[in-house]
Each structure stands twice: as structure tokens, then as C-alpha cells.
Amino acid sequence: MQPFSYMRAGTVDDALAALSQDARILAGGTTLYDLMKLGVEAPQRVVDIARLPLRDIRLEDNVLVLGAGVRMSAAAEHPDVGSSAPALSEALWRAASQQLRNMAALGGNLLQRTRCSYFRHGAPYACNKREPGSGCAAQDGLSRHHALLGGSEHCIAAYPGDFAVALAAFDAEVEITGPSGARLMPLVDLHREPGSEPQRDTNLRPTELITAIRVPLVRAARASTYHKIRDRESYAFALVSAAVGLEVEGSIVVDARVALGGVATRPWRSREAEQVLIGRSFSEGRAREAGIAAFSSARPTGHNAFKIELGARAVTDALMIASTRS
Ligand SMILES: Cc1cc2nc3c(=O)[nH]c(=O)nc-3n(C[C@H](O)[C@H](O)[C@H](O)COP(=O)(O)OP(=O)(O)OC[C@H]3O[C@@H](n4cnc5c(N)ncnc54)[C@H](O)[C@@H]3O)c2cc1C
Ligand code: SF4
Structure with a gap:
């Protein structure tokens, strides 16, 4: 060091x-x-x-505002978070360990970097994210934990976090401050797909600071859940995760939110899955159809094709849970 x-x-x-x-x-x-x-x-x-005084959690009209310095454990335990958007608190509870959640802040959590082993351990492995232009050892190497959505020939590293996936489902925004003042950015624009520049993880400028996260509390957020599948039941990153929310009137879905984790290069909002649900009657068969649609553009590599069926099932199960909360 x-x-x-x-x-x-x-x-x-x-x-x-x-x-x-x-x-x-x-x-x-x-x-x-x-x-x-x-x-x-x-x-x-x-x-x-x-x-810094960035540790507030408050409701502003119908928006949940979380300071970027709030500890993960404080947000997970906060009653306003659990009652207004259960997917958010479940994503936090299922992340890392209690000790880590007590230390780590929400802003840092959003900006964690990939867990790709080639990236973390470097030479002798090629890694474009670590050393631009050197290649990508994962393309022909071990890719069980890598992305099938949003990758490029230059990088297929999965975004590892849980909380940002839940935020992506609900149109959250990040408040950013920098030398030219404050701005708001949709959470789904914070993280970048690798394209030809995998070394750039986000659209945040190096001179900017995230100060808060804003989550509009739509009805689908109240009937939401975060489903996480991993190699062991605690203290592990997602192989596949699904953040979903539903608003159902009678039997008709009027709003549906689906975001995926563990399978994409950034927190991944699945409009394909949402379109299968919105305006149609809800059933287990429809939930399964949405799960399959979520992976319609997946491009698996040697070791991660199993995540397509696993992911479809995660989305289906999460939708069934959310439907009981709607
Ligand atoms: C063993 C282990 C298991 C884990 N398991 C999971 C898991 O299952 N799910 C999960 O989601 N995470 C998991 N994590 C990751 C963990 O949640 C993150 O390390 C943590 O959330 C990072 O937060 P931090 O406050 O410590 O960030 P820091 O390490 O302090 O910062 C991280 C990055 O964010 C930048 N940064 C921090 N705050 C701001 C800000 N306000 N504005 C601009 N830039 C900022 C820093 O410059 C740095 O680049 C795990 C970590 C470990 C070590
Ligand atoms: S997947 Fe991305 S982070 Fe991993 S080795 Fe390839 S370039 Fe590096």
C-alpha cells in the first residue's frame, strides 16, 4: 500500500x-x-x-430522502424505509455483514467497485478496467460471477451492490454537489456500462460528492421486495437478485417495477419484464413470463448461462411475494 x-x-x-x-x-x-x-x-x-452532516433520513412530501453518509445499518433499520419501500431495507439487510453495514455509508455502497477476481488481483491477469488496453481475462476465463447483460468485448464485470439495484427499480435520484453547484442525476445514469472504457465505472466527476439519495414513494414501492440468491445465505454477493414492486387494482397490474442485480454490468432496470406485466391481469404464469422476458437480451459466457433460469425464477418468486403486499 x-x-x-x-x-x-x-x-x-x-x-x-x-x-x-x-x-x-x-x-x-x-x-x-x-x-x-x-x-x-x-x-x-x-x-x-x-x-459531515449527511446522516439524515426524512420524508419530504412523498419522497424518501437518505443522506449519503447514513450508515447501511441505520437505513436498513429505519422504520420509514421499511414501511415505505421494503425492497430498500431488504436489499440493505442482505448486503455484507452487520459489522460492514455499521461502518459503510450509503454513498460508498453505491460506488463500490466490481468483485471480478481478475480486477482485484491484477497481474498476471489481463484486465481492461484495471489497466486499459490490456485485455479481459474473464472473457475466456472463469465467468461464473460475471454479467450477461450490459457487457462488452472489453469487460463483463458485474456490478456487485444490492442497494443500488433496489433504487434503480423506483426511479431514485442522487443529489450531487461539485464546483459548479448541485445537480440531480437519475440513479440509473450513475453507473456506466463498460463499452470501450471499462475503467470508467460511473458518470460522477472526480470533483463531485454525492450528498443524498431521493426515492419517490410510488405505491409500487410500498408493495416491494428484494430477492437475493447467493452461494451462501449470508455475507455473500448476489449471483442473481431481483428488486420488484407492484401496484395492482382488482387483478390488473397498473404499475410494475423490476430491476436485476448480480447479472449486469450496472444496476439493471428491466423494462422488458415490466411491459409484460403492466395493463394485464396478474398470475403466477404472468410472473414467470416477466421473469423470462427480463433475460431476453442476455448474452451468457462460458460459465454463467445458469443465471438465466435462476434469474427468471428469482424475478417470478419476487413478484409473487410483492403481489401479496400490493
Ligand atoms: C467481505 C465483504 C462482503 C460484502 N458483501 C456485500 C454485499 O453482499 N452486498 C453489497 O451491496 N455490498 C457488499 N460489500 C461491499 C460493502 O457494502 C461496501 O464495501 C460498502 O458499502 C462501501 O461503503 P463505504 O462507506 O465503506 O465506502 P468507501 O470504501 O469509503 O468508499 C467507496 C467508494 O466510494 C467513494 N465515495 C464514498 N462516499 C462518497 C460520496 N458521498 N460521494 C462520492 N464518492 C464517495 C469513495 O471515494 C470510494 O471510491 C461487501 C464488502 C466486503 C468487504
Ligand atoms: S471482466 Fe472487466 S474487470 Fe474483469 S477482467 Fe475483464 S475487464 Fe477486468
């Missing part, structure tokens, strides 16, 4: 000033320090934002 200097920001302006001098944000440090130890990241300066 290379030496680096550490400063603690007392205000958002302090943090922005440090960012303008090439510092990296440090929230809980559970990703950043990990990647620094592996030599993937080597910032010369870090600016700790743990003491």
Missing part, C-alpha cells in the same frame, strides 16, 4: 476543496482501503467525510 495523506472534512466545502486537489472521498473505507491494499487504487490524499 502506498503512503497517502489523510484529512477530515468539517464541511461540504472542505470536502470539495480537497477533491479539487485530487483527494479521494473516504466514507466507511470498507471498499477504498480494501482496494488500496490490493494496489488497485493508489490515491495520494483521502478526505474523510464521516463527520
Whole structure:
């Protein structure tokens, strides 16, 4: 690990000033320090934002506002989160471990990097995300945990987080502040597909800070769930996950939300699955049809084709649970 200097920001302006001098944000440090130890990241300066006043959770009209500095455990346990959007608290409860959730902040959680082993461990493996132009060892290597949606010939690394998947289902936005002021960005635009530049994970500028997350509380968010399938029941990343929400009137679906995790290069909203459901009567058969539609454009590699059926089943099961909450 290379030496680096550490400063603690007392205000958002302090943090922005440090960012303008090439510092990296440090929230809980559970990703950043990990990647620094592996030599993937080597910032010369870090600016700790743990003491900034970004730890509020509040309801503003019909929008749930979560400060970027809120700890994952605090958001998971908060009654307003659980009652207004159960998929969000379930995604947080099913992520990492209690110790990690106590340390890690929501902003840091959104910006965690892929768990692709070739990326994390580097040489002798080629990795375009780690070293642009070097190749992608996963294309012909072990790809069980890799993406079948949103990949390119340059990178198929899966986005590993849970919370952002649940946010993607409900049109969440991130509040961002930077040298030219504040802006809002749809959560689905925060993360990038790799294309020919896998080294760029997000559309956030290096001088910007996420300050909050805003979630419109539509009725489908109240009747929502997050279903996560992994190799072991706790403390593991998703092989496949599905965040879904339903609004049903009589037997007709008037709103449906479906987002996928563990199978795509970014949090993946599945409009194909939603279109199968909206305006039609709900049944287990329809839920299954939606699950299959969610993977209609999947492009599997050598070891991950099993995720198509697993994912279709995850979506189906999640929709059946959500239908009981609608
Ligand atoms: C063993 C293990 C298992 C895990 N399992 C899961 C899991 O199942 N599901 C899951 O979702 N996650 C999992 N994680 C990941 C974990 O949730 C993340 O490490 C954590 O959420 C990162 O948050 P942090 O506050 O520690 O971020 P940090 O490490 O402090 O920061 C992460 C990145 O975000 C940037 N950053 C942080 N805050 C901001 C901000 N406000 N604005 C701009 N940039 C910012 C930092 O500069 C850095 O690049 C696991 C981690 C480990 C180590
Ligand atoms: S999948 Fe992406 S992160 Fe993994 S080795 Fe290939 S380029 Fe690197």
C-alpha cells in the first residue's frame, strides 16, 4: 500500500476543496482501503467525510430522502424505509455483514467497485478496467460471477451492490454537489456500462460528492421486495437478485417495477419484464413470463448461462411475494 495523506472534512466545502486537489472521498473505507491494499487504487490524499452532516433520513412530501453518509445499518433499520419501500431495507439487510453495514455509508455502497477476481488481483491477469488496453481475462476465463447483460468485448464485470439495484427499480435520484453547484442525476445514469472504457465505472466527476439519495414513494414501492440468491445465505454477493414492486387494482397490474442485480454490468432496470406485466391481469404464469422476458437480451459466457433460469425464477418468486403486499 502506498503512503497517502489523510484529512477530515468539517464541511461540504472542505470536502470539495480537497477533491479539487485530487483527494479521494473516504466514507466507511470498507471498499477504498480494501482496494488500496490490493494496489488497485493508489490515491495520494483521502478526505474523510464521516463527520459531515449527511446522516439524515426524512420524508419530504412523498419522497424518501437518505443522506449519503447514513450508515447501511441505520437505513436498513429505519422504520420509514421499511414501511415505505421494503425492497430498500431488504436489499440493505442482505448486503455484507452487520459489522460492514455499521461502518459503510450509503454513498460508498453505491460506488463500490466490481468483485471480478481478475480486477482485484491484477497481474498476471489481463484486465481492461484495471489497466486499459490490456485485455479481459474473464472473457475466456472463469465467468461464473460475471454479467450477461450490459457487457462488452472489453469487460463483463458485474456490478456487485444490492442497494443500488433496489433504487434503480423506483426511479431514485442522487443529489450531487461539485464546483459548479448541485445537480440531480437519475440513479440509473450513475453507473456506466463498460463499452470501450471499462475503467470508467460511473458518470460522477472526480470533483463531485454525492450528498443524498431521493426515492419517490410510488405505491409500487410500498408493495416491494428484494430477492437475493447467493452461494451462501449470508455475507455473500448476489449471483442473481431481483428488486420488484407492484401496484395492482382488482387483478390488473397498473404499475410494475423490476430491476436485476448480480447479472449486469450496472444496476439493471428491466423494462422488458415490466411491459409484460403492466395493463394485464396478474398470475403466477404472468410472473414467470416477466421473469423470462427480463433475460431476453442476455448474452451468457462460458460459465454463467445458469443465471438465466435462476434469474427468471428469482424475478417470478419476487413478484409473487410483492403481489401479496400490493
Ligand atoms: C467481505 C465483504 C462482503 C460484502 N458483501 C456485500 C454485499 O453482499 N452486498 C453489497 O451491496 N455490498 C457488499 N460489500 C461491499 C460493502 O457494502 C461496501 O464495501 C460498502 O458499502 C462501501 O461503503 P463505504 O462507506 O465503506 O465506502 P468507501 O470504501 O469509503 O468508499 C467507496 C467508494 O466510494 C467513494 N465515495 C464514498 N462516499 C462518497 C460520496 N458521498 N460521494 C462520492 N464518492 C464517495 C469513495 O471515494 C470510494 O471510491 C461487501 C464488502 C466486503 C468487504
Ligand atoms: S471482466 Fe472487466 S474487470 Fe474483469 S477482467 Fe475483464 S475487464 Fe477486468
